[in-house]
Amino acid sequence: MLSPTSGPSPLAPDWLSLPVDPNALRAQEWAHDVVRHPAGELAIDGLSVQQLAEEFGSPLFVLSEADFRRRAREFRNAFDEAFAELGGGVDVYYAGKSFLCTEVARWVMDEGLRLDTCSGGELLVAQRAGVPGVKLGLHGNNKSDAEIRRALDLGVGRIVADSLPEIQRIESIAAASGRIAKVMLRLTPGVHAHTHEFIATAHEDQKFGLSLAGSDGPSPAEQAVLAATAAEHIELLGIHCHIGSQIFESEGFAVAAQRLLGFSAKMKSRHGVELGELDLGGGYGIAYTEADNPRPTAEIAREMAAVVAEECTRLALPAPRISIEPGRAIVGPSTFTLYRVGTVKTVVVDGAAGPAERRYLSVDGGMSDNPRPVLYDADYSAVLANRASSAAPVLSRVVGKHCESGDIVVRDAYLPGDVRAGDLLAVPATGAYCWVLASNYNYLPRPAVVAVRDGAARVIVRAETEEDLLSRDPGA
Ligand SMILES: *Cc1c(COP(=O)(O)O)cnc(C)c1O
Numbered sequence: 001m002l003s004p005t006s007g008p009s010p011l012a013p014d015w016l017s018l019p020v021d022p023n024a025l026r027a028q029e030w031a032h033d034v035v036r037h038p039a040g041e042l043a044i045d046g047l048s049v050q051q052l053a054e055e056f057g058s059p060l061f062v063l064s065e066a067d068f069r070r071r072a073r074e075f076r077n078a079f080d081e082a083f084a085e086l087g088g089g090v091d092v093y094y095a096g097k098s099f100l101c102t103e104v105a106r107w108v109m110d111e112g113l114r115l116d117t118c119s120g121g122e123l124l125v126a127q128r129a130g131v132p133g134v135k136l137g138l139h140g141n142n143k144s145d146a147e148i149r150r151a152l153d154l155g156v157g158r159i160v161a162d163s164l165p166e167i168q169r170i171e172s173i174a175a176a177s178g179r180i181a182k183v184m185l186r187l188t189p190g191v192h193a194h195t196h197e198f199i200a201t202a203h204e205d206q207k208f209g210l211s212l213a214g215s216d217g218p219s220p221a222e223q224a225v226l227a228a229t230a231a232e233h234i235e236l237l238g239i240h241c242h243i244g245s246q247i248f249e250s251e252g253f254a255v256a257a258q259r260l261l262g263f264s265a266k267m268k269s270r271h272g273v274e275l276g277e278l279d280l281g282g283g284y285g286i287a288y289t290e291a292d293n294p295r296p297t298a299e300i301a302r303e304m305a306a307v308v309a310e311e312c313t314r315l316a317l318p319a320p321r322i323s324i325e326p327g328r329a330i331v332g333p334s335t336f337t338l339y340r341v342g343t344v345k346t347v348v349v350d351g352a353a354g355p356a357e358r359r360y361l362s363v364d365g366g367m368s369d370n371p372r373p374v375l376y377d378a379d380y381s382a383v384l385a386n387r388a389s390s391a392a393p394v395l396s397r398v399v400g401k402h403c404e405s406g407d408i409v410v411r412d413a414y415l416p417g418d419v420r421a422g423d424l425l426a427v428p429a430t431g432a433y434c435w436v437l438a439s440n441y442n443y444l445p446r447p448a449v450v451a452v453r454d455g456a457a458r459v460i461v462r463a464e465t466e467e468d469l470l471s472r473d474p475g476a
Helices: 049-056 065-082 102-110 121-129 145-154 164-176 222-232 251-271 297-313 326-336 372-376 468-470
Strands: 034-036 042-044 060-064 090-095 113-118 136-138 158-161 181-190 191-195 197-200 234-240 242-249 277-279 319-323 335-351 354-363 393-399 406-417 425-429 448-453 458-462
Touching: 042 049, 049 060, 049 425, 049 458, 060 065, 060 136, 060 181, 060 326, 065 090, 065 319, 065 326, 065 448, 090 326, 102 113, 102 121, 113 121, 121 136, 121 145, 136 145, 136 277, 145 158, 158 164, 164 181, 164 222, 164 234, 164 372, 164 425, 181 222, 191 458, 197 251, 222 234, 222 251, 234 242, 234 251, 242 251, 242 354, 251 277, 319 425, 354 406, 406 425
Parallel strands: 060 448, 090 113, 090 319, 113 136, 136 158, 158 181, 181 234, 191 242, 234 277, 277 319, 354 393
Antiparallel strands: 034 042, 060 335, 191 197, 335 354, 335 425, 393 406, 448 458
16 A cells, blocks of 8 residues: 655645644634644544544534634624714624524524524524514525515515515515515625625626616616615615625725615615615635635724725715625634544545645545535635644545545645544534535435534534435335
């Protein structure tokens, strides 16, 4: 058998550096209460990962409640402070689609946030968690009548309307139940941001929202304002946009805010309509690997507030009530996934610089508990979790157990050369868009989520059993 070659690998991507100490944790990828014990093992709030894996099995999502709450509070405080001078007030909506269960919905309420949902199922979670309707938002480009009705019955704080036909449907459903629907309009400002770049265009080619651009006559956005203000059972609160995800800079938000406020000013002068609320969506970036360097939330908030203040002054608009919708940036770094290593093999790859070795570490989950690498080419990092190692790091790829060669969890990481079957690996920043996107591919049961608080772990979503997998098959 080949023994892995240590040192920098020609197969490594440019952004990946050979770690001085592969046992070290890069703080920004981890919940603040995860540490490596002097004895070598990873622990969260005093609980060792071996204990967790033994008690709850693997793969396992391990969520730090304190970390989640801290990030939620940080968003609320940073935006409250940044926008305090404007005076319009701020609401922070946690984007439930990033990760949601009743327990998390309660933390969101405790911390003074609101909760965004985008389906009947997410509304039901919120309802069972006891979230007051006024604290809820409902999104979606294709809401069913039943979802709109459920939202109105719950008394949601707002429905974010996505199209002209939907405004008519909301009006007739609200009329039939004798209610007034509070509505925001989702507009597409022609700004698309992803990580370090954003593009600004006039026209939109996507399924969401009402365009600000009109070729002949009023734009879809303007028509929607007129339709919503004319509707007797709709109270039009304001306008909304969401420009992308995993964004690190504030320019994209700034351009979107400028365009939306410009639209507000136009609606005021043309139609005398005051759009009192401005929602700038979510998308705040987090660190998945050493290549990501998110800026402090407070800085981004201050930059956004400066742009809104300047535009409001320039356009002689009263300060709107602001809302934002972070998901990933609150729950993403709060969670890591624990996997157990099985098969280990080393392959020789013919690279540009001649043959080089890559180590494959197969774990007991994969694309069924984290499809983001497969779906979005997302990169993650990993560390050896049950012990420290003094073995030299080798270029490794963490792969799952599914019947697909693309089933990759961590494409490139330097891990100690002695990682072996039975070891535990921890992959940080898996709180957002992993569990919620999990599947039962190859009839794998979906993992549990445990929350850790005050040195104790408890299940907040139990693991599926094999019986669960068969429960919908009437012949089983
Ligand atoms: C997905 C989504 C969010 C949350 O995005 P994050 O990248 O998780 O912050 C917020 N608002 C809307 C409308 C979304 O679709």
